[in-house]
Amino acid sequence: MELARFEVDPRTDGDTARYSERVFAVVREHFPGLLSASRVHLGPGQWVDVVLWRSRAEADAAAAGFGAVPELVDLTRGITRIVEMLHGDVVYRTPG
Numbered sequence: 001m002e003l004a005r006f007e008v009d010p011r012t013d014g015d016t017a018r019y020s021e022r023v024f025a026v027v028r029e030h031f032p033g034l035l036s037a038s039r040v041h042l043g044p045g046q047w048v049d050v051v052l053w054r055s056r057a058e059a060d061a062a063a064a065g066f067g068a069v070p071e072l073v074d075l076t077r078g079i080t081r082i083v084e085m086l087h088g089d090v091v092y093r094t095p096g
Contacts, residue, residue: 001090002051002059005083010045012078017041019075024051026071033058045080052090059087 008016017039024037033054040048053059063085066072 001088002049002053003084003086003088004049004051005085006047006049006079007045007081007083008047008078009080013041013045015078016047023072023075026069026075027062027066030069030072031058031062031065034062052093056087056089 020039024034024039027037028034035052035054037049037051040050042048051059053062
């Protein structure tokens with residue numbers, strides 16, 4: 001599991017929400033192992049992505065290669081700060 005907390009200019013919250021589906025579609029196209037992703041709006045300019053990967057190695061490969069995909073760089077250019085990036089092993093997940 002990857003948890004990425006980040007900030008954008010609050011005036012661009014609408015763009016961040018609008019681009020979410022495309023961001024994760026492009027990630028899936030370039031990096032196998034993406035199982036699911038959720039983007040959560042915490043408040044003005046505050047966001048969290050919760051991403052489930054098949055393996056930590058695949059999550060690491062996506063992190064390392066993200067900047068080499070021009071569309072991903074373009075779609076995420078509004079991020080002003082990565083607050084934290086956490087990885088962990090899922091020990092329980094509800095079915096479905």
